[in-house]
Amino acid sequence: MSSLFERFDLAGIPLDNRIVMAPMTRSRAAGDIPNEMGALYYRQRASAGLIISEGTPVSRQGTGYLYNPGIYGPDQIEGWKKATRAVHERGGVFFAQIWHVGRVSHTTVQIAGAAPVGPSDQPGGMAFGYNEQGTPDMLKASTPRQLETCEVRDIVRDFAQAAVNAREAGFDGVEIHGANGYLFEQFLNPGVNDRDDEYGGSRENRCRLLMEVVDEVSALIGAHRVGVRLSPFGTLFDMPEYDDNGETYLHLAREFNKRGLSYVHLHDQGGQGMAPMPREYLRTFRDTYQGNLLLAGNLDQAEAEKLVNDGTIDLPVFGRVYTSNPDLVERMKNGWPLAEFDPSTFYGGDARGYVDFPTYEEEQARKARQALIDEKS
Numbered sequence: 082m083s084s085l086f087e088r089f090d091l092a093g094i095p096l097d098n099r100i101v102m103a104p105m106t107r108s109r110a111a112g113d114i115p116n117e118m119g120a121l122y123y124r125q126r127a128s129a130g131l132i133i134s135e136g137t138p139v140s141r142q143g144t145g146y147l148y149n150p151g152i153y154g155p156d157q158i159e160g161w162k163k164a165t166r167a168v169h170e171r172g173g174v175f176f177a178q179i180w181h182v183g184r185v186s187h188t189t190v191q192i193a194g195a196a197p198v199g200p201s202d203q204p205g206g207m208a209f210g211y212n213e214q215g216t217p218d219m220l221k222a223s224t225p226r227q228l229e230t231c232e233v234r235d236i237v238r239d240f241a242q243a244a245v246n247a248r249e250a251g252f253d254g255v256e257i258h259g260a261n262g263y264l265f266e267q268f269l270n271p272g273v274n275d276r277d278d279e280y281g282g283s284r285e286n287r288c289r290l291l292m293e294v295v296d297e298v299s300a301l302i303g304a305h306r307v308g309v310r311l312s313p314f315g316t317l318f319d320m321p322e323y324d325d326n327g328e329t330y331l332h333l334a335r336e337f338n339k340r341g342l343s344y345v346h347l348h349d350q351g352g353q354g355m356a357p358m359p360r361e362y363l364r365t366f367r368d369t370y371q372g373n374l375l376l377a378g379n380l381d382q383a384e385a386e387k388l389v390n391d392g393t394i395d396l397p398v399f400g401r402v403y404t405s406n407p408d409l410v411e412r413m414k415n416g417w418p419l420a421e422f423d424p425s426t427f428y429g430g431d432a433r434g435y436v437d438f439p440t441y442e443e444e445q446a447r448k449a450r451q452a453l454i455d456e457k458s
């Protein structure tokens with residue numbers, strides 16, 4: 082049998098198989114509170130070895146899109162309990178992706194119309210807020226306000242509280258969202274981070290915020306319950322290229338080695354039409370990072386098996402195919418065809434394109450019933 086369907090020990094947390102569902106924002110949580118429909122969505126996908134939740138903001142300040150379920154208020158913790166219970170009832174393992182968007186936000190999403198915050202006042206990215214007519218819309222992110230040094234420390238506290246909240250909500254661990262042009266990447270990137278305090282300048286200083294969050298969160302919930310997502314060479318949301326990009330992430334890998342984290346999760350943005358992460362770099366990262374390595378970005382089963390079998394990665398992560406294939410594990414295991422995903426229902430809307438994709442077996446049963454009806458008529 083393929084190695085993808087073997088059990089895996091994720092730093093002490095047993096997984097039924099090696100298939101991971103990627104974090105995916107689906108923008109269906111009214112009032113930013115996780116709901117029953119979201120719980121059903123995750124329950125349907127719980128045969129994955131590991132599910133990483135959609136990005137869940139650690140504060141209103143860290144929110145860049147309407148209808149994202151957060152993890153900072155009591156109603157949100159209660160809401161998430163429905164989803165974690167649903168996944169656990171099916172024997173799944175569930176991490177919360179904890180998230181601060183930094184500059185990628187809009188004044189209409191922030192408290193009292195405040196400016197978003199970032200390492201500098203340099204704008205970038207697109208947010209989902211209200212347009213001038215008061216209608217929800219994709220909008221150019223508002224110009225951010227540069228964070229004061231003492232405010233950076235407040236953000237560390239927000240992540241620490243979010244991790245504690247995630248534990249209370251029943252999650253098995255958290256993934257710190259250090260990828261895709263959001264807050265941590267804005268600090269890592271010297272093209273955006275022009276600070277002259279201890280959070281800017283040298284490589285160590287640009288990595289400081291992420292490392293402080295990793296350490297604080299690990300102290301509270303245990304390093305073996307903490308994963309980090311990174312996107313080396315990522316350019317999403319107007320992130321400029323810079324010379325020591327590769328080295329910056331290798332520096333992080335060496336720091337993570339000292340801490341015994343649950344995993345590092347790399348996102349190759351190449352599949353999303355951005356510059357790809359070079360495959361030689363993936364090997365270099367693998368050779369540097371000694372813990373569990375996850376990879377997302379346009380993987381199919383054959384590629385995932387190859388990368389696992391040759392030791393390049395430990396766990397493959399699947400995104401878009403998980404939107405339309407709740408039973409992805411069973412489909413891959415049995416060689417059943419995959420249902421095509423529908424980008425028009427990725428973000429926002431209702432149950433359609435969210436919880437109405439059947440499993441392969443449900444679809445076959447429906448077809449058989451229809452054939453009977455057709456035969457009789």
Ligand SMILES: Cc1cc2nc3c(=O)[nH]c(=O)nc-3n(C[C@H](O)[C@H](O)[C@H](O)COP(=O)(O)O)c2cc1C
Nearest residue numbers: 103104105106135136352377378379399400401427
């Ligand atoms: C609808 C959608 C929402 C996404 N939301 C998030 C998110 O909340 N956090 C994150 O880190 N990545 C997010 N991503 C990126 C995915 O996690 C994944 O890395 C990407 O889709 C590449 O994997 P794939 O080629 O298998 O789809 C999202 C992608 C999609 C398609």
